[in-house]
Amino acid sequence: MEVSIFTKLDSLDRRWIFAFQALVFCIVILNPVGLALNVGDQVRTAFEAIESLPEGSIVWFATDYQAANAAELEPAAIAIFKHCMQKNLRVISGSTWPEGGAMMSRLINYVAPEFPDKEYGVDYLNLGYRPGGQVWLQQLTDDLPAAVGGIDHFGDPISAYPIMEGLEVIQDVAMIIGIHVGTPGTPEYIRVITDPHNVPMITVLPAVSVAVTMPYLASGQLVSIVASLRGGAEYELISGFSGTAMTGMDSQSFMNLTIVIFVILGNIGFFYNKYKEGSSGGGGDNV
Amino acid sequence: MSNDIWVWIGAILTLGTYSVLYKDNPVYRVLEALFVAILAGHSVVINWFNFQKPTIVNRLGEGKELIVVIPLLLAALMYFRYSRKFAWLARYPMAFLMGIGAAYVLTKNLKPMFLTQARATMLPLWVPGDFGATINNWVVVLGVASVLTYFFFTVKKTGPVHGFSRIGRIYLMIAFGALFADTVLGRVSVTLVRFQFLLNDWLGLGI
Numbered sequence: 024m025e026v027s028i029f030t031k032l033d034s035l036d037r038r039w040i041f042a043f044q045a046l047v048f049c050i051v052i053l054n055p056v057g058l059a060l061n062v063g064d065q066v067r068t069a070f071e072a073i074e075s076l077p078e079g080s081i082v083w084f085a086t087d088y089q090a091a092n093a094a095e096l097e098p099a100a101i102a103i104f105k106h107c108m109q110k111n112l113r114v115i116s117g118s119t120w121p122e123g124g125a126m127m128s129r130l131i132n133y134v135a136p137e138f139p140d141k142e143y144g145v146d147y148l149n150l151g152y153r154p155g156g157q158v159w160l161q162q163l164t165d166d167l168p169a170a171v172g173g174i175d176h177f178g179d180p181i182s183a184y185p186i187m188e189g190l191e192v193i194q195d196v197a198m199i200i201g202i203h204v205g206t207p208g209t210p211e212y213i214r215v216i217t218d219p220h221n222v223p224m225i226t227v228l229p230a231v232s233v234a235v236t237m238p239y240l241a242s243g244q245l246v247s248i249v250a251s252l253r254g255g256a257e258y259e260l261i262s263g264f265s266g267t268a269m270t271g272m273d274s275q276s277f278m279n280l281t282i283v284i285f286v287i288l289g290n291i292g293f294f295y296n297k298y299k300e301g302s303s304g305g306g307g308d309n310v
Numbered sequence: 311m312s313n314d315i316w317v318w319i320g321a322i323l324t325l326g327t328y329s330v331l332y333k334d335n336p337v338y339r340v341l342e343a344l345f346v347a348i349l350a351g352h353s354v355v356i357n358w359f360n361f362q363k364p365t366i367v368n369r370l371g372e373g374k375e376l377i378v379v380i381p382l383l384l385a386a387l388m389y390f391r392y393s394r395k396f397a398w399l400a401r402y403p404m405a406f407l408m409g410i411g412a413a414y415v416l417t418k419n420l421k422p423m424f425l426t427q428a429r430a431t432m433l434p435l436w437v438p439g440d441f442g443a444t445i446n447n448w449v450v451v452l453g454v455a456s457v458l459t460y461f462f463f464t465v466k467k468t469g470p471v472h473g474f475s476r477i478g479r480i481y482l483m484i485a486f487g488a489l490f491a492d493t494v495l496g497r498v499s500v501t502l503v504r505f506q507f508l509l510n511d512w513l514g515l516g517i
Binding site: 091173 | 450493
């Protein structure tokens with residue numbers, strides 16, 4: 024019996040789809056077509072919020088993510104970090120995730136070469152990871168130097184760093200940039216620091232976390248959400264610090280289109296087969 | 311092609327991990343175990359140097375802060391769970407943690423997680439001069455009310471209640487769809503960056 028194209032579509036080996044997607048990625052990465060990229064309201068708000076900070080203000084980078092999320096979040100984090108350096112802001116990072124200190128070191132490695140006049144301990148500082156999650160965040164609101172044990176990510180005393188001047192509690196920072204992927208993350212910061220102490224926060228999130236975080240934006244508990252690689256690309260565009268996210272947007276758009284086409288084709292196959300089973304009186308599952 | 315040994319290692323590990331997309335294989339399993347082992351080892355080392363050493367060893371050894379002994383003893387009691395005879399001792403630190411946790415959440419959650427969120431849904435259903443905001447507010451208010459009705463189990467869902475809860479169900483379906491699409495988008499982003507790494511950093515192709 025001849026098998027229709029719709030039946031083939033419905034039972035297509037998913038490895039063909041993976042192979043096709045890989046091919047699309049390779050073609051578009053190697054031959055970018057330069058699709059238009061616009062800066063959305065959220066990223067514009069984030070950019071303007073950082074732009075409005077007075078020179079010398081302290082920005083707290085909450086690097087609460089790990090290597091597995093770096094691909095999605097680093098482009099935005101790097102662009103924001105560079106923007107802070109350009110604005111002569113002081114960047115201090117702390118993390119509730121074990122890999123957070125290493126992630127901040129990666130960010131510094133990306134950003135520092137472009138700003139040779141900026142110094143560790145003067146313009147930026149990596150306090151690294153501390154355990155305790157939300158409880159540690161609470162400690163930061165009571166006594167920040169004590170909460171980090173008086174040392175930075177590398178075990179050096181923070182009292183020697185000029186950047187720590189005027190920073191006794193986390194409420195002293197002008198803004199929090201939360202680079203979050205899970206728990207502890209944005210809700211914990213809102214619960215313990217930003218809401219009770221009115222500290223403004225911009226959060227950089229993976230796409231999967233955006234929908235569940237939107238209520239905090241609607242309630243005014245967040246300044247803005249910079250979402251995923253797309254948000255990173257928009258921030259690179261608006262700040263003028265171009266990076267990997269902008270160059271990848273063509274591939275992202277084509278891949279999304281490919282997925283939509285596959286979903287439509289799969290559904291056509293599914294409904295066609297269902298119709299055929301019904302019209303031939305063959306019974307089958309009434310899905 | 312790259313001359314950097316670390317780029318080569320990264321490329322080989324990436325390709326080895328993606329090999330599972332063809333089918334399960336020993337290379338993928340080794341890499342999976344490697345990933346877990348590195349993560350666990352990293353956490354132990356970071357915990358020691360970033361927290362345990364400065365806050366316990368230094369404070370107790372050099373600072374002679376004897377108060378540190380109390381949490382140390384409580385932590386030590388946790389290990390009695392491995393003894394059938396003395397397992398009950400492990401309940402004290404657990405009770406301590408649960409008591410603090412419950413009290414902490416109760417005191418911290420009310421305003422930011424409930425009152426502020428609830429207030430954000432109490433929106434004017436007519437915004438003069440801003441038709442878009444009016445529609446937006448209707449969508450939010452209708453969504454919150456209908457979804458809450460959907461999860462209201464003490465009233466039999468018949469008549470208008472049934473109809474309204476169906477609207478809530480549609481809202482939930484749209485929300486799940488958006489969440490799933492966001493998940494796909496995130497995975498595409500991660501894959502994209504790995505492909506950029508393979509093509510640009512490793513093979514030296516592309517822009």
